[in-house]
Amino acid sequence: MGRPGSALTTGDELFIGIRPQRQIVTGVLQAVVSGIKRVGERLAAPFRRGDGPNKFRLSSMDTATTTIDGSVGWRNRPPALLTCPRCGDEIYQANARDEIDCPHCVEMVDPEEFADLELLAMECPVCRNRMRHGQRHPERFDFPEWATCDSCRYHWEFKHSYD
Ligand SMILES: [Zn+2]
Ligand SMILES: [Zn+2]
Secondary structure, eight states: OBOTTTSOOHHHHHHHHTOOOTTOHHHHHHHHHHHHHHHHHHHHGGGSTTOSTTEEEEEOSSOTTOEEEEEESGGGOOOEEEEOTTTOOEEEESSTTSOEEOSSSSOEEOGGGGGGSOEEEEEOTTTOOEEEEEOSOTTTBSSOOEEEOTTTOOEEESOSOOO
């Protein structure tokens, strides 16, 4: 069974490698600051249509005027709502690279351990609705490989295509 850290593409491995030591407080703070910056860039991204290597846009089959926004890749994953393994409350992970930090208790889970936690839902980065999610290869990966928003039709895929 794979997990996010082991099944990533070349670009994703980079951020795993630069993950800060959690005991170095300044490093964590810098990571938080840059994380917020990245989230801000990512939230703005859906409105800058057509730019960025991982953003794609598909014409709907039924009408030429409808388009579907989305993103591809684990690091472009929508925010996730997870269940805290210690207190059972909800943890909001805004970015796939962020520490999974429970606001209700002392639990702090490494982002690479994502697959060990129960995923409640992903949140649409455009309209903030809860997205449906699922797997395509449950025998290969133990984390979600797609998520889709029924409200605005934003769609996320772990990979463009599978071999
Ligand atoms: Zn907790
Ligand atoms: Zn949406």
